[in-house]
Amino acid sequence: MSIIIISSDSQEIESRTAGLISESLGYGMAARKEILPKVAEKYGLSADELVNVLEKRPSIFRSSVRQWKLYLSYIQEGVVEELRRDNLVCYGLAAHLYVLGVSHVLRVRILAKEEEKLRELTAHTGIDMQAARKLIDKEKKYRSRWAYEMYGMDEADSSRYDLSINLNSLDLEDAIKLIEETVSYRRFKAMTYSIRCLEDLAIVSRARAVLKKRFPDVRVQASGGRLIISLLSLKREKVKKTKMIKEMTSDIQGVDYVEVHVFNDYLKQAAESFR
C-alpha cells in the first residue's frame, strides 16, 4: 500500500511515466482528468479554470494571487481525498508541493532528456533549435516562479524528493524499474502513523478549502481529530472571527475539536489608528 507522486520538467514524460507504472503495478491513477472535473463540479468552476491555475501564474489582468491560492486549496482538497484510497500514481496536480511528511508517499522527480524536449518542441511549433532552447529555459523559469509564489518552494530542489532520475543518463524503461524497486522497499509501506499523517492532511485540506475564501491568510494544522487554526486579526474582531471559524469548520469530516488562535494584527491596528 503506497502512493507514488511523479513530477517532471516535461508534462509528457510525467504522464508517460505515471501511465507505465500504473499499468505495471496495477495501481490506480490520480491525474487531472480524474480529479479536476469533480473539484470543478463541487465548487461551480470549470475544469479549464483549474488547469489554468495549475499552469499559469496570476496576473493583475487575470486574477489575484488570493484567488489562485483559493482554487489551489480546492484542488488540494480533491487530490488528498483521492490519495486516501492508496496504491495510486499521482501526477500533474502539483501534489509533490503539498503532500509532505507522509512516509508511504514516494516522491519522484524526473528530469527529461534535453534533446527529446528540443526535438518535440521544434516538431510541434516549427521554431529552430536555438529558439526552442530559449523557450524551454523561459518555461523552466516560469514554472519555478509559479511553484515559489504558490507554495514557497523550489520544485527543482532534489532534496525535496525521495528519488530524482535524470533521463539524460538513464532510459525511461530503466527509470520505471528503479521506481518500482524503490516503492517496494518496506519504508514506503503504509503504517498507522503515515495513514494518520495523511488523514491529518486531509482534514487540513478540507478546512483550508472552507476557510480560504473568507480568511485567505489563515494557518491550519490538524492532529488526530483536533483542528488548530491561527490567524491575525484586530483585537475587537477576535470573538466574532473565532465564532465564525468554529461554525464554518465544526462539521468538517474527521474534526472532533476546533481550536482557534487569533493573534493581534499590530500592523492593521497601527494603520487604523492613523485614520
Next chain:
Amino acid sequence: MSENLEVLLLDDEPIVGKRLKPAIEKIGCSVEVFENPHAALERIDEKVFDIVVSDIRMDDIDGIQVLDHVMKRSDHTKVILITGYAMMSLAREAMEKGAFDFIAKPFQPDDLRMVIAKAAEALGSSVNFDKK
C-alpha cells in the same frame, strides 16, 4: 504458539504500561510490562514473544535497538514501535528495519488493539475484540 498471544510491552514511563496492559489483556493477550529496556532485552533473550510493543525514545537503549535485537533473535516476533517524537525519517527507518507497525503518541488504546489484531492475523492467530 500458546493459546493467548504473548506480548511484551516496554515503555520507560510507568503510566503507559499501567494504562495499556489492561487494554491489551482485554482482547485475550498475556502481557509482560517492562520499564527498563535492559531487563526487557534479557527477557526477550529468554522467551520468544509473539508481539513486542516498545517505546522509541528511552535512556541507554532506544526502541530501534530493541527492534534490531528482536529481529536478530526471532523472525516470528512482530514489533510495534510507539513514540511521542514521530518523524517521517524515523518511521521509514523503523519499517525498513522490520517493524510491523509504527504508531505516534498520543493514541487511543483501541488504536493499539487494532494493530495488535493485525499482527495476530499476520501470525496466523486472532484476538477477541468481543472481550473489550
